[in-house]
Amino acid sequence: MERTKLEMAAANYTYLRGLFFIPLGVLPIVSALGNTGWGPLRNTWVFLAVLALIGITCLPINNFYNKHYGTLRASAGQQARAAAAVVLAIVVVVGGSTLLRSRASWSLDLPVNATAVTLSLVILLSYAAGRVLKAHHLIIWGTVLVVGAIPLWDGADPSNIGLAIVGVALMVNGVFDHLLFVRTFGAPAGLEGKGDNARA
Amino acid sequence: MREPKPEPVLDRLVHEPGRLAILTVLSSVTDADFVFLQRATGLTKGNLSSHLTKLEEAGLVAIEKRFVRKKPNTNIALTEVGRMRITQHWEQLDHLRRLSEHSP
Numbered sequence: 001m002e003r004t005k006l007e008m009a010a011a012n013y014t015y016l017r018g019l020f021f022i023p024l025g026v027l028p029i030v031s032a033l034g035n036t037g038w039g040p041l042r043n044t045w046v047f048l049a050v051l052a053l054i055g056i057t058c059l060p061i062n063n064f065y066n067k068h069y070g071t072l073r074a075s076a077g078q079q080a081r082a083a084a085a086v087v088l089a090i091v092v093v094v095g096g097s098t099l100l101r102s103r104a105s106w107s108l109d110l111p112v113n114a115t116a117v118t119l120s121l122v123i124l125l126s127y128a129a130g131r132v133l134k135a136h137h138l139i140i141w142g143t144v145l146v147v148g149a150i151p152l153w154d155g156a157d158p159s160n161i162g163l164a165i166v167g168v169a170l171m172v173n174g175v176f177d178h179l180l181f182v183r184t185f186g187a188p189a190g191l192e193g194k195g196d197n198a199r200a
Numbered sequence: 201m202r203e204p205k206p207e208p209v210l211d212r213l214v215h216e217p218g219r220l221a222i223l224t225v226l227s228s229v230t231d232a233d234f235v236f237l238q239r240a241t242g243l244t245k246g247n248l249s250s251h252l253t254k255l256e257e258a259g260l261v262a263i264e265k266r267f268v269r270k271k272p273n274t275n276i277a278l279t280e281v282g283r284m285r286i287t288q289h290w291e292q293l294d295h296l297r298r299l300s301e302h303s304p
Contacts, residue, residue, distance in 0.1 A: 069236060
């Protein structure tokens with residue numbers, strides 16, 4: 001009886017539904033392209049339409065996980081950890097970006113990519129808060145963190161490149177999370193009764 | 201004179217591996233549906249259903265049948281008694297493990 005594995009099932013279910021990260025990874029890339037005024041994305045309505053499309057894409061993914069892997073409501077402790085992680089994320093992104101590289105008088109104004117550094121830190125912290133930090137998270141987000149922290153980001157504001165890097169990393173991370181999810185809970189079609197939620 | 205510590209007695213209803221798995225998974229959530237429990241415990245539909253019936257009869261879990269988007273959905277949660285029994289059971293198992301480690 002693997003007690004820890006059973007107790008971690010809920011956390012793994014909540015955090016490792018990686019297919020969500022594939023459309024969500026498009027979001028920072030589209031934001032970066034929109035910020036730079038690239039092609040049709042310089043039009044606000046096109047940008048908003050892409051956002052809506054990303055939201056719509058998440059619905060069938062949600063249905064896929066609910067149908068094949070069921071649903072749950074997290075425990076109060078897990079919800080509290082998630083809420084604390086959100087607050088910490090805001091502090092790290094806003095405070096970290098301002099401290100590392102901004103126009104604020106107290107900024108260190110370092111030649112780093114503050115967006116890549118802070119967002120990768122936030123994602124690592126959120127997985128750690130959920131107690132589901134895995135090797136592939138450390139490799140993917142550790143790489144983004146190191147790339148962002150290399151002091152070679154002189155010149156123009158590198159925020160948009162940082163956003164694009166984070167977007168790609170999110171998608172890669174999502175693929176690995178989903179593979180781990182399937183290894184943990186089984187193949188989608190592998191359940192006896194095929195997702196029949198009515199009790200036998 | 202000190203009274204001897206009571207011998208640990210395992211709760212037979214909870215100790216059965218399938219039911220222990222169900223209760224342990226449920227102890228880490230507010231509630232979960234039948235499919236999630238099947239995925240998390242690896243039990244077959246029939247086994248899970250049978251164990252849930254026993255646990256419900258003993259008052260350890262509460263089962264709610266409902267419809268979600270016109271499809272039947274069975275939602276399961278631990279009761280207060282169930283939460284207490286699974287906590288006590290793991291404590292007993294830990295106690296037994298410690299005893300076995302310290303015995304010559």
